[in-house]
Amino acid sequence: MSVIELKNLTKQYGKSRGIRNVNLNVEEGEIFGFIGPNGAGKSTTIRTLLGLIRPTGGSAAVFGKSCIEHPEVRKEVGYLPSEVFYYDGMRVTDLLKYSASFYKKDCTKRIAELAERMDLDLNKKIADLSFGNRKKVGIVQGLLHEPKLIILDEPTSGLDPLMQQKFFELIAEENRKGATVFFSSHILSEVQKMCGRVAFIKEGKIIKLEKMSDLQANSYKRISLEAESAVPEEVFRIDGVSDLHTKGNTVSFMFRGNLNTVLRKIASVSLRNISITEPDLEEIFLHYYTKEG
Amino acid sequence: MNMYRHEVRSLVKSTAIWIAGLAALAALYFAVYPGMMKDAENFRKLLEGYSPAVRAVLGIHLDFLTTLVGFYSMAFPFVSLCGAIQAANLGLSALSRESRERTADFLLVKPVSRSAIVSAKLLAALTAILATNAAYDAFTFFMANLVKTQDFDRKIFLMINLSLLFIQLIFFAVGMVVSVFFQRMKNVLPLSLGMVFGLYAVGALLAQKSDDPARYLSPFRYFDFIWIIRNGTYETSYLITGAVVAAVSIAASYLVYNRKDIHAVP
Known part of the structure; x- marks a missing residue:
């Protein structure tokens, strides 16, 4: 039985928003990346999965059951939304206790432990917390009942790099203990570090499902270089290059594939300057996935 | 149980304030009563100068003016107005709080x-309403005994007080069903004030006579205090209407909330 099972999941609202015929299986113990640009339908998919939104077609199941008909399956689910809001008047510790009270097990030790690791002051009022600290409350809140399925919706926004690292360590640890992780993001490199498999979603449709090992064989780079003399365009007409622009001495393109091949080509040119950057997801989609989708 | 406790805790403060407000209002009326009894005749003459229509809108009935229960029944619409605002607030805010x-x-x-969420919130709000009524009833009985010049009809007095509970239950239920149709309600108070004063105005302006069917439009007019004083009963048809309105509203709230899509915060 798959931990998450989406079958032809469809949610339509408005004209173009929503998701269409999303099919997805996430197996036990997996870290699954769910990636797509903002507004692609990641949140809609997650909210439908959690039972916050009713699908207009198809089905979404967690541990084989729909969250709408069997709300009790959510006992095994920990969810961290992209933006975290809690009852402002409460103290952090009261909120966490309230959260724990839904799971019918003693989470006191676990709360203390997680708070210590995330460097979170339990006695503060939630209204007094910064965005980053509220996010930490969200993380503790999502993990305090040791869920078997952890669902993360853009989890790193608002966390500083140090906390991001701690957070990923925490998630990896839970995964080693057996938790399945479903992780949505619009930052590819973030997902690349963690996930075993990844699904790409765009305009409400899954356009590609890949194993991370396949994806890692291909790294995506945006390369711009300035040569000593004019560069003939043919030099860079190799597999994996797209969006190629040459103008006098400058060349810029996107590259996907084995870096060594392209570096050899670059080495054949006498360089004055070069920059190799991580393209953002939108670019990757634009140049590689739109046609395949 | 945990949700109920959480919700009740969040209502304690506002409920205490409402109780204090209602008690202060009642205290004001009871404080005026002994003075009024002294000048009863003059006061009567003064009020006779108003046209019958104006007297009807203001709820003034000359025959009962000087009895404690009669006097109380005239002051009571203002109490029920406040109580209705409290209840509408509770109803509108309970299920919209998460949004x-x-x-x-x-x-x-x-x-x-x-459904369990609706039930917990419903019970918490009902607890607040019942606590308000219990405190208000105890306080007004105490005050009435303090200022009375002769014995008064306790049963009628209680019946008038209970109409506060019924009016509150209706407004709470209607507030709740209204709230589930909002995707995101930013402010509760303007809506609840509009609802309460709107229905009060409908009752006062459209249904002036006691046999006017327009009375069904305004829960404030479901309880005709003169009728209650004269007959010692409620008017059954209005009582049933109130119960049906409340029951249907609550049932619809469950139904709609259960099927509602909860979208991400914008």
């Missing part, structure tokens, strides 16, 4: 059904 405070992503992914 206002953006805590839906917390509460609605817990392993509980939507």
Whole structure:
């Protein structure tokens, strides 16, 4: 039985928003990346999965059951939304206790432990917390009942790099203990570090499902270089290059594939300057996935 | 149980304030009563100068003016007006709270059904309403005994007081069903004030006579205090109407809330 099972999941609202015929299986113990640009339908998919939104077609199941008909399956689910809001008047510790009270097990030790690791002051009022600290409350809140399925919706926004690292360590640890992780993001490199498999979603449709090992064989780079003399365009007409622009001495393109091949080509040119950057997801989609989708 | 406790705790402060407000209002009326009894005749003459229509709108009935219960029944619409605002507030805010405070992503992914959430919030609000009524009733009985010049009809007095509870229950239920149709309600008070004063005005302006069917439009007019004083009973048809309105509203709230899509915060 798959931990998450989406079958032809469809949610339509408005004209173009929503998701269409999303099919997805996430197996036990997996870290699954769910990636797509903002507004692609990641949140809609997650909210439908959690039972916050009713699908207009198809089905979404967690541990084989729909969250709408069997709300009790959510006992095994920990969810961290992209933006975290809690009852402002409460103290952090009261909120966490309230959260724990839904799971019918003693989470006191676990709360203390997680708070210590995330460097979170339990006695503060939630209204007094910064965005980053509220996010930490969200993380503790999502993990305090040791869920078997952890669902993360853009989890790193608002966390500083140090906390991001701690957070990923925490998630990896839970995964080693057996938790399945479903992780949505619009930052590819973030997902690349963690996930075993990844699904790409765009305009409400899954356009590609890949194993991370396949994806890692291909790294995506945006390369711009300035040569000593004019560069003939043919030099860079190799597999994996797209969006190629040459103008006098400058060349810029996107590259996907084995870096060594392209570096050899670059080495054949006498360089004055070069920059190799991580393209953002939108670019990757634009140049590689739109046609395949 | 945990949700009920959480909700009740969040209502304690506002309920205490409402109780204090209602008690202060009642105290004001009872404080005026002994003075009025002294000048009863003059006062009567003064009020006779008003046209019958004006007297009807203001709820003034000359025959009962000088009895404690009669006097109380005239002051009571203002109490029920305040009580209705409290109840409408409770009803409108209970299920819209998660969208206002953006805590839906917390509460609605817990392993509980939507119906259980509605029930917990419903019971918490009912607790607040019952506490308000119990405190108000105790306080007004105490005050009435303090200022009475002769014995008064306790049963009628209680019946008038109970109409506060019934009016509150109706407004609470209607507030609740209104709130589930909002995707996101930013402010509760303007809506509840509009609802309460709107229905009060409808009752006062459209249904002036006691046999006017327009009375069904305004819960404030379901309880005709003169009728209650004269007959010692409520008017059954209005009581049933009130109960039906409340029951249908609550049932619809469950139904709609259960099927509602909870979207991400914008």
